[in-house]
Amino acid sequence: MRKAKLLSGIILSGILAFSGLTAVPAAAADEEIVLRIASWEDYIDLGGWEEDEVIDLESGDIFAENSLTDDFEDWYEETYGRKVRVEYSTFGTNEDLYNMLTLGDVFDLVCPSEYMIMKLIAEDQLVPLSDDFFDEDGEYNYYIQGVSPYIRNIFETHEINGEYWNKYAAGYMWGVTGFVYNPEVVSREDASTWHLFEKEEISRQITVKDNVRDTYFAAVGALKSDLLLSDDFRNADDYPERLLEEMNDTSPETIAAVQEYLQTIKDNLYSFETDSGVSDMVSGKVAANFQWSGDGVFILDLADDVDYYLEYAVPEEVTNVYFDGWVMLKSGISQDPAKQHAAEAFINYVSRPDNVIRNMYYIGYTSVISAAEDGRVFEYADWCYGAEEDEEDTVDYPVGHFFTDDAEEAEDYVITAPADQLKRQLFAQYPSEEVLDRACIMVYFDREVNEAANQMWIKVRCFNIADIPVWAWVIAAAVIVLLVTWLIRSRKPFRKAGLPAGKRKNI
Numbered sequence: 001m002r003k004a005k006l007l008s009g010i011i012l013s014g015i016l017a018f019s020g021l022t023a024v025p026a027a028a029a030d031e032e033i034v035l036r037i038a039s040w041e042d043y044i045d046l047g048g049w050e051e052d053e054v055i056d057l058e059s060g061d062i063f064a065e066n067s068l069t070d071d072f073e074d075w076y077e078e079t080y081g082r083k084v085r086v087e088y089s090t091f092g093t094n095e096d097l098y099n100m101l102t103l104g105d106v107f108d109l110v111c112p113s114e115y116m117i118m119k120l121i122a123e124d125q126l127v128p129l130s131d132d133f134f135d136e137d138g139e140y141n142y143y144i145q146g147v148s149p150y151i152r153n154i155f156e157t158h159e160i161n162g163e164y165w166n167k168y169a170a171g172y173m174w175g176v177t178g179f180v181y182n183p184e185v186v187s188r189e190d191a192s193t194w195h196l197f198e199k200e201e202i203s204r205q206i207t208v209k210d211n212v213r214d215t216y217f218a219a220v221g222a223l224k225s226d227l228l229l230s231d232d233f234r235n236a237d238d239y240p241e242r243l244l245e246e247m248n249d250t251s252p253e254t255i256a257a258v259q260e261y262l263q264t265i266k267d268n269l270y271s272f273e274t275d276s277g278v279s280d281m282v283s284g285k286v287a288a289n290f291q292w293s294g295d296g297v298f299i300l301d302l303a304d305d306v307d308y309y310l311e312y313a314v315p316e317e318v319t320n321v322y323f324d325g326w327v328m329l330k331s332g333i334s335q336d337p338a339k340q341h342a343a344e345a346f347i348n349y350v351s352r353p354d355n356v357i358r359n360m361y362y363i364g365y366t367s368v369i370s371a372a373e374d375g376r377v378f379e380y381a382d383w384c385y386g387a388e389e390d391e392e393d394t395v396d397y398p399v400g401h402f403f404t405d406d407a408e409e410a411e412d413y414v415i416t417a418p419a420d421q422l423k424r425q426l427f428a429q430y431p432s433e434e435v436l437d438r439a440c441i442m443v444y445f446d447r448e449v450n451e452a453a454n455q456m457w458i459k460v461r462c463f464n465i466a467d468i469p470v471w472a473w474v475i476a477a478a479v480i481v482l483l484v485t486w487l488i489r490s491r492k493p494f495r496k497a498g499l500p501a502g503k504r505k506n507i
Contacts, residue, residue, distance in 0.1 A: 033084040035342045036332055037069075038097060039111040040324065041090040043173075044068050044350070045362040055361060057379050064358050072349045076342065079140065084342045092274070093211065101125075101331070108332035109343040113324050115213060117169050118444035120327060121160045126168045127328040133170075133344045143170050143351040146371035149405035150436070151323065158441065165325075170347045171368030173359075174323035175293035176431050176439055177214065178314035180277075180300065185287035188423065191313035194222035196288060197265045205287040207280060210272035212457040214320070217442055218290060219258040220247055221317045228317040244440045247318055250449045255456050262460045272461065282308060292322065293428040294365030300425050301364065311420075312428040314435050321439035323368060353377055366429050370403040378403055378413055385417045385426040393419045397426055401433040 047066040055062040069086040076084045089107070091097040094116040101107075112120070120126050134144050151174060155166035181191040185205070190196055197206060197218070209215050224246055227233055236242055270286045277289040282302045291299065296312045303310045326347045333339050349355060353371040357380045360367050371377045378399070387394040397417050400410025417426050431439075445453055 031083075033082060033338050033342045034087060035084055035109065035339065035346065036087045036089070036107045037109045037111075037346065038089045038091055038100070038105075038107045041092060043090070043111070043324075043363055043365075044088075045355075045358040047071075053361075055357060055380065055383065057376060057383055059376055059379060062354050062357050062361075062380075064362075068350060068355060068358065071355075072346055075349060076345055080341075080345070082338075082342075086346075095211075101329070106332050107329055108339050109326055109328055109346060111172055111324050111326050114322060115442050115444040117165065117325055117327055118160045120329075121163060121165070121168055122444065122446075125330055127330055127333045127340065128167050129170065129328070130340065130344060133347075140345070140348055142348045142353070142371075143369070146351055146353065146356075146369040146374065146377075147171060148368055148370040148402050150402050151368040153405075154321070154323075154441070155325075160444070169325040169327050170351075171323050171325045172350070173294060173363075173365040174321065174368050175366055175428075176314055176319040176321050176435060177217070177290070177292055178296065178312060178319060178428075179288050180281050180291045180296045180310055180312055181288040182281075182284070183309070183311050183423075188311065188313055191288060191311070192316050193225065194218055194315045194317055195225060196315075197222065197268065197290075200268065202287050203268050204270050206268070206289070207270050207273045207277045207286055208290045210274045210461075212453050213442055214290070215262065215272075215457075216258055216453060217247060217320050219261050220249060220254065221315060223254075223257055223261055225317050240440070243318060243438070244443075247320075247440050248443045250445060250453065252452070255452055259456045259460055266460065278302070281310060282306065284308070293431065294363070296428040297425045298364035300428070311423040312425075313423070314431065317438075319431075319435060319439045320442055321436065322442070325368075372403045372409070372413075381426075381430065382415050385415055385421055385429075387416050387418050391418060395419045395422055397421065397430075398433070399430045401436065402430055 045064050045068045047064045047068070047070070049064045053063070069088050073084055073086060076082065089105075091100060094112050097110060097112055098116065098119070132138065133141065135141055136144050138144075147170075151171050152166070155169065155171065156164055158165050179186075179191045179196060181188075186196070186199075186202060190199055196202075197208065199206075208218065221228065227246065228243075233239070233242065270280065273280065273289075277286070277291060278295065278299050280286045281289045281299050289299070291312075293312065293314075300310050300312065326343075328340060328343050333343065350359065351367075351369050353369070353374045353376040356367045356369045356371065356377055359365075360380070367377070369377060381399065385397075394416050395418075397415045398410070398413065399415060400413035403413045404410050415426065421427060
């Protein structure tokens, strides 16, 4: 029996090699690979679609009965002849994930955001992606064959400690930051600047993110608004580099200025939120919500279901281009080639165009995969946002800058959409080229800067000493003086109080 298994393994390896695939590293054919994955909550298609949820593209229907993780297990065994079992966990924030890892939780593959990916690279916690993963001729290498040229360029041109991101990370979802807003209360002009936080007209009707990274970025955008909008700055030959530098300024002076700014606008906010902004917007509790574009699409969709009209805007000064990506952890992979093969196969599987569409439909975010040659991702975008044939008020919205880096081919990627989509889901899902020209990433904070930023955040979120009036200080000082005086006068030796010697040490 063992010889039969060995022979079948040799034959399978030969077939895979002949077809240009990399075989699963040698092991017992019946040994199951356990792949431990951690990602964001509600960040992968769980299947169970209703019968009327079929995505009926011209190229063929897409429908999900099972979760993607279950489908991956079946696909992997059919493709590579080896069983794999996915243990899928979720986390709420990047910091939650990092704390889980610090406390000893072990994962093979995780999907953090860009600054956490940078932190993990800097701390040497990651396993590099294999050379085979980047082979564009590999039949099942859906990621490298389909990743958007725009996203690929970001990964291949940014580095940490001399190593480019693409050595360790493969993108998953991406987007920009801006504001979901109610146009009956907030003008688009006001929603198109970071100064929206300061508008007294919407006092207690705007929310901001309850995390230091996104909110720090927004505050810097407001504080440096004049510089960021100036012609000299915008027209500089090194504008992208200068923008990156200014928006990631963590000097003590800037951190102090951000703290003062956030403490100033704090009373104008409805809340600091992580997830409640979705329901707050749809219920009408707030008029504007600082939001990632992916959740912006989700909010607009929910509002449409109850006939509540909302829009999405991106500040004119600058926006953050964010992304989440897959990375393999040394603590999990642990030089196990079978695990690494399964992990890279999972990245490729969720990057297959039909699965990309399933995920985008399910979670609302925009995949980093454009799969231009396949055509289905663009077809899906047109399926979602294209105008009806008899619709009159339409606009041509170009998205070629995401799908291709060929100027001539880009002209083929245009969606004829209802005119209001210039301010709504299509604009949020695929930001215009003009928006991306003023977008930059958030780099990770090193330990010293991180400590300073966290201290600043604690002061902003928990306590603002500047809010205490002078009279309160006077009263507090008087109370302290009276208390100290009373204690001094009423103090008695323990023996006179009649306490046994053995009890004195417990007083």
